Amino acid sequence: MAVTEIEVKTGRREEFVDITRAVRSAVEDLGIADGLCTVFCLHTTAGITINENADPSVRSDILSALSRMVPAGGYEHSEGNSPAHVKSTLVGQSITVPLVGGKPLLGTWQGIYFCEFDGPRRRRVVVSVTS
Numbered sequence: 001m002a003v004t005e006i007e008v009k010t011g012r013r014e015e016f017v018d019i020t021r022a023v024r025s026a027v028e029d030l031g032i033a034d035g036l037c038t039v040f041c042l043h044t045t046a047g048i049t050i051n052e053n054a055d056p057s058v059r060s061d062i063l064s065a066l067s068r069m070v071p072a073g074g075y076e077h078s079e080g081n082s083p084a085h086v087k088s089t090l091v092g093q094s095i096t097v098p099l100v101g102g103k104p105l106l107g108t109w110q111g112i113y114f115c116e117f118d119g120p121r122r123r124r125v126v127v128s129v130t131s
């Protein structure tokens with residue numbers, strides 16, 4: 001297995017940041033052509049997902065749907081960011097993509113997104129490749 005890290009600087013409280021290009025470049029650096037690529041988020045108020053890379057309103061629709069699903073109040077956690085923790089768990093911490101010919105195998109309309117729910121912050125994402 002080979003592992004590297006990507007830094008993601010988010011600019012808003014909530015946003016989806018397209019990290020597809022950064023993941024491609026990280027995978028190239030790792031030098032393994034075929035296998036499985038995992039993209040893993042090291043945080044409890046953020047997540048990783050794959051979704052449409054064409055119409056940006058898909059991303060804002062997902063963010064607004066998550067906000068309708070997760071109430072703003074009614075939590076015990078004293079830090080005040082419980083909705084972000086809940087959204088992180090709903091979205092998940094990682095995705096796995098087949099790696100073929102040194103490239104993550106993605107559909108035409110698929111992009112890899114870092115999902116910020118408690119920004120803006122500097123975030124760390126691990127990219128690992130297993131042959």
Ligand code: ZN
Pocket residue numbers: 077079080081082085
């Ligand atoms: Zn918290």
